[in-house]
Amino acid sequence: MTGVQRAAVLLLSLGEADAAEVLKHMGAKEVQKLGLAMATMSGVTREQVMQVMEDFERALARQTSLGVGADDYIRNVLIQALGAEKAGSLIDRILLGRNTTGLDTLKWMDPRAIADLVRNEHPQIIAIVLSHLDPDHAADTLRLLPERARADVLLRIATLDGIPPNALNELNEIMERQFAGNQNLKSSNIGGVKVAANILNFLESGQDHSILNTITKVDPELSQRIQDLMFVFDDLVDLEDRELQMLLREVSGERLGIALRGADPKVRDKITRNMSQRAAEILLEDMEARGPVRLSDVEAAQKEILAIVRRLADEGVINLNGPGAEELV
Template sequence: MLMRLCLVVIFFVLSIGSLYANPIKLAMEQNLTEMCQNALDSLCGKDNFVVKVQVAITDPEYVVKYTEQSSPKMKKSSKAQKQVYILPGVPALKNLSPDALNKLPYDSTTTLSKTRIRRIMASVFYNKSRKELKKQSKEARKLVEQILDIKKERGDKVDVRALNLKQLDYNPAKTPQLMQLVPGKEKIFSFKNILDLLLLLLFILFIGVYAVLQLKSAKKEGEDSGGGGGAPGVNVSVNPNIELPKGGGGGGAGGKMSMSSSSMKTYYDFVDDDNIDNFIFLLKKEKLPVTEVSSILSFLSPDLAVKVLDKYTIPEQSKMTVSLLEEKLANRDKLEKLEKKLKGAIECFTGGQARFVNVIDLISGKNKKKILDTLQKSDPKGFKAMRPHVVVFDDLLQLEDEELSLILSDANLELIATALVSVDQSVYNKFDDNLTASGKAMVSQYLELKGENTSSTEIESAQDYVIKLAKKLDESGKIKLKK
């Protein structure tokens, strides 16, 4: 916070100081820099060298030269002359005001001396990583010295520096921003400067308020954690047997429980929705005692624990729930040994209904029918095991008219028409009988106009859409798919 305040103050001081810069000096430096840069780009290659020129100049001043005494005509007056006293620091013969030049007793000429260059300092930079530029740096120095007419007796100097720079992307198409220098001093209290000052003050005020609020918040947290009396806060361990909502469980898909210590181990965190079926199968296969299964349930998220519990009989469930109610200190070695054994077995599982469904859903409907036909002939037992998990478009013929009407009422009629392009007449009649009058007209018109131009990919995509809609209604219990 202190560093930010210092940077803001430095920026403010530099911005105020720039208002008093000599415009003649700035224009002269810009002129000489552009002239040297253009020469370097032309003779040494564009963007190989960068030059910066700084000059020290004299301030302009008025020079008064007295010529001869004038003879003004004076009227004689009998009145006494008033005595005038000249104060220290006021010229007796020359008034400072230019308007009074012709009112003095001496003739004079006043000229404005031009600004002269007292010293020139030039810096030439190049990229140190480009070794070929090191040889050209001497030529670049001589070129800049000749252009600026460097005079060493005056104190002029040209410095060549090698910098470690990374190559930056350069976009030559980007239009550069030009800075226009207006002669004369800029008004300090211009509208823009006042607006910038107000914004800066608001920013400083915001930083101050933010720092005060942060300090108060930190102080309050310190008091809360210390109990108000300076005592250290108490770490509370969360009992993994406490049932949390879904997403707050001790492991698996529900997420890990928040412990007071970051080093506390969470058992069975490898169990999630993707492998819960395999985990249940493994528990059944190992024939673990009810007490050990209950101990495992205490580390799973509630939704996963319920899935495991549902796979056991009611008497076993009653024993598990009673055991789950009792808080016990498990044997760490035995617990870790069992977890390691189950985790190693889970990692070696292959296949399964979930993986099968994920793969078979990505196979086209045409290939699904071919696979089923082949299995029915070559492996009736495999066909019988696989068939309940596969839905093809022809399965929709087994639906009742009310169920098919429910699917068609929620479906996109254009996709329905696309799905019916190449089906058998019996399938078409089944759909046509359950369409509304307007739906029949739309499907019939689509088949007449676009039926021949519809690709097989579009047909399969439309049929997959109808199948997914039917499976969704089947999962919700609104229809019953018969496979």
């Protein structure tokens, strides 16, 4: 089972009340993933449940009880890890148990509902809203906006260089009135070229090319900067062997075989070199036996794998800046 499926089994074993208490401390994406996994779990054996519980018990036993549950300890750790601004809303949610409101409420909403909500707003407002979402969520929302608006919105996202806190708070208050909530945002560091590139990464290939072409006509230099920061499937060849092996553990052989249909031969060679000889043979045999595959299926499989790449990068497991790259300070 995947990590999400194991977590779903654990929550289903806890009972409704305890599972609800755990979910209260999770973000929108985590709750959605776990909820879907819990809803689709079937055919789980007693042995699998016992294995999940034993694994959880062993993991728990490795944790120290010193300081756990202390508000000051949790607050200090989060601030040191994320910085005061990023940790602010997370601390509020964990320690104060506040309801998520304002702009953060959008993270819990369906992309179609968000698109309907902002459709008639100024493109700059839409850009700020999308910058506040996770890249895949923002991409799903962007593709639901009118085609003529997409490039304009993404261009504005790429050129956002932070906005005054009072302006962000004002926008947050507008959203609060929509949802009858009250929350004070502390961070104004949203938007930028990297955010725009991440959103484009989650769009279908035809849509991202169309938007980039439009931006190129307006600002060629900015378009190139966005493209330089986009991570595409063929860039897997730049991952270190250890990083690629970590990725392959999370990808099913079936989806990998479909994704490799449209990949550069160098990518296929590097991937097979980082698999066992038997696994590589099975992969290539399956690809040959499958026959022709629709381009849309290939692109969908590649997008799924790239989403895993970005998650591992966010977790610090892999580095998308290339071997030996270091952040400049």
